[in-house]
Amino acid sequence: MRSDLALASDANLVIGIARWNEAALAEAYRRHAGAVYGLARRVLWDEALAEEVVQELFLRLWSAPERYDAERGSLRSFLLTQAHGRAVDMLRSESARRRREQAEAASTVTTAGDVEHEAIDLTVGDSVRDALHRLPERERKAIELAYFGGHSYREVATLLGEPEGTVKSRIRSGLGRLQVQLAPMLSGGA
Amino acid sequence: MSGVRHSEIESLLGAYALDAVDADEARAVEEHLATCPSCRDELDAHRRVAAMLGDADGRAPAGVWDRIAAELRLEQAGADASSSIPDTPLRLRPPTADGGPAGAPSAVGASSRRRLPSVAAGVLAAGVAAGLAIVVGILSSRLSSLDHQVGSMQSALAGRSLQSMALAAALDPRDTTVQLTSAPAGERATLIVDRDRSTAYFVPAALPSLPSRRTYQLWSLVRGKPVSLGVLGSHAVTSEVHVQPDMSVFMVTAEPEGGTAQPTGTVLVQGSTSAAS
Ligand SMILES: [Zn+2]
Numbered sequence: 166m167r168s169d170l171a172l173a174s175d176a177n178l179v180i181g182i183a184r185w186n187e188a189a190l191a192e193a194y195r196r197h198a199g200a201v202y203g204l205a206r207r208v209l210w211d212e213a214l215a216e217e218v219v220q221e222l223f224l225r226l227w228s229a230p231e232r233y234d235a236e237r238g239s240l241r242s243f244l245l246t247q248a249h250g251r252a253v254d255m256l257r258s259e260s261a262r263r264r265r266e267q268a269e270a271a272s273t274v275t276t277a278g279d280v281e282h283e284a285i286d287l288t289v290g291d292s293v294r295d296a297l298h299r300l301p302e303r304e305r306k307a308i309e310l311a312y313f314g315g316h317s318y319r320e321v322a323t324l325l326g327e328p329e330g331t332v333k334s335r336i337r338s339g340l341g342r343l344q345v346q347l348a349p350m351l352s353g354g355a
Numbered sequence: 356m357s358g359v360r361h362s363e364i365e366s367l368l369g370a371y372a373l374d375a376v377d378a379d380e381a382r383a384v385e386e387h388l389a390t391c392p393s394c395r396d397e398l399d400a401h402r403r404v405a406a407m408l409g410d411a412d413g414r415a416p417a418g419v420w421d422r423i424a425a426e427l428r429l430e431q432a433g434a435d436a437s438s439s440i441p442d443t444p445l446r447l448r449p450p451t452a453d454g455g456p457a458g459a460p461s462a463v464g465a466s467s468r469r470r471l472p473s474v475a476a477g478v479l480a481a482g483v484a485a486g487l488a489i490v491v492g493i494l495s496s497r498l499s500s501l502d503h504q505v506g507s508m509q510s511a512l513a514g515r516s517l518q519s520m521a522l523a524a525a526l527d528p529r530d531t532t533v534q535l536t537s538a539p540a541g542e543r544a545t546l547i548v549d550r551d552r553s554t555a556y557f558v559p560a561a562l563p564s565l566p567s568r569r570t571y572q573l574w575s576l577v578r579g580k581p582v583s584l585g586v587l588g589s590h591a592v593t594s595e596v597h598v599q600p601d602m603s604v605f606m607v608t609a610e611p612e613g614g615t616a617q618p619t620g621t622v623l624v625q626g627s628t629s630a631a632s
Contacts, residue, residue: 187427191420198415207409212416219419224426231616232582237399242406249409250578253374293407311375312408318370319377330366337369340401343408351403 175240182230190227197241198223201248208252208315209261210268218251249312256315265315296346304339307332360387364394371579372401385576386604386627398579533605535624542624544591544607546573552600555584558593562624565589565609572610574618575602586614603628 170178170192181189198219206215222244226233233243255261297305303325310321322332344351364387370376371384388395533546543560557573565571571587573596584596587607606625608618 187424190423190427194415194420194423198419199413200410202415202419203411203413204409216416216419219415220422220426223423227423227427229582232577232580234580234617236617237580238403238406241410242403245406245409246402249405250374290410293410297408308373308408311370311373312405316375317377318375321375333366333370336373336375337366337401340369340372340404343404344400347404347407350407351400 176235179226179230179233179235179240182227190223193226193240194223197244200241201244204245204248205252207313208249209255210265211261214255214261215252218248218255221251222247253315292350293347296343299346300339300342301335303327304335304342307335308339308343311336361391361394364388364391365397368394368397369401372398372405381578382603382627385579386625388579389574389576389581389604389606389622389625395579531628533626533628535605535607535626537622537624544624546596546605546626548598548628553597555596555598556593557587557591557596559587559591562591562607568612569609570612570614571607571623572614572618574606574608575599576604576606577602581606581618583614583616586610 170181170188173181173189173192175193175196178189178193182193201222202215202219205218206212209215209218225247226244233240237243238246256265297309300308306325307318307321310316310324311318314321316324318332318336319329321336322329325332364384367376367380367384371381376384384394388398530550531548533548535544535546536542542562544562545558545560546555547558548555559571562571567589570589571591573584573587573594574581575584575598576582577599582602584598584605585594587594589612591607604625604627606618606622608620608622610618610620
């Protein structure tokens, strides 16, 4: 059984989960919980809250696996999307934001965007890092502040001293550019 | 998709994919996504890119899995405890999803060790008004093979008049009424969301019967993704459905008998809590 599961595709694991197979959930956890935790922690700067995100997400996968639609992307992409959404929800609650700001202040980098930039440089793979560095500086900053900083595009606009509409379209065009550059890697995941 | 709306929403898709829009904008995007495949495709692409930015290998801290496993056992114990079919209407709660009470996964009731997942309700209420039989079978389509089991559950359960409950809810100002409409064809239905934000009553007003191998299916959009709230049958009747507090956009499609995991038909009627009131 175990060895079967270890070889199963993610899609088959989700089918197993839909049939209330706990071992299938455990295998999905083994594959993806670390990434979910890592992303939640980078957005929240708080280990306990990040653990909460992991727990919530896998319980939700257990109770509502039909929310995952294989046609719209890989399971990992789905889980990371959920993790980011949940982490940002938590961050929008005042106390979590305050805690994060304190953690940031205690670190050495202080200019808007630097924290996010460091975080991403440390953790993403080479090809993703290269693609980010090839973006126009302002697009890269807007995306990093929004995604890793958990800031709304309006907040990003304030932080960067740019019009909201400009930031909104920079994020969109930057993501489009990344999609083109990362196409070889993305095609496998979708 | 009207042109203005589309381009307005389109411009938000990047920020939306990064969870960087405010709640009103998120709702507007979700409502539009329901009807616009091209925006859905663009969003999917943005999300895949975003997930790559956020993807890094690492380990989850020890102990988290143990907590998850403990929750599963708790849930299983609850399911076993309620495994006999009571005389009173059984409200089978769907498992917790977004916005559900944290740490309280599914007070699921089910009839076997292999629990019927997401069978939200199976209630038969008969003889409200003269000759009016209201049959409700709500099945979130998790496994389409559950159809016959749901059918037997319907006949096993007899209960209160759903219509009177729906009426009571409609009269309560603390509840939210959502009008589900379609401009061209004139189909109509109403969704009354109970003040507890977890129960809603689907009341069809003008929904023609479908061919026998088709069914109406009710959906909500959660973070841009349609989530099934249940299968309504080929002749939709007043039905009780379970919703989550964060659900605001609702729609009905026609699907193959038994329902589908994701909508395949066009949206027949739709509405949102923000548009109501
Ligand atoms: Zn559109």
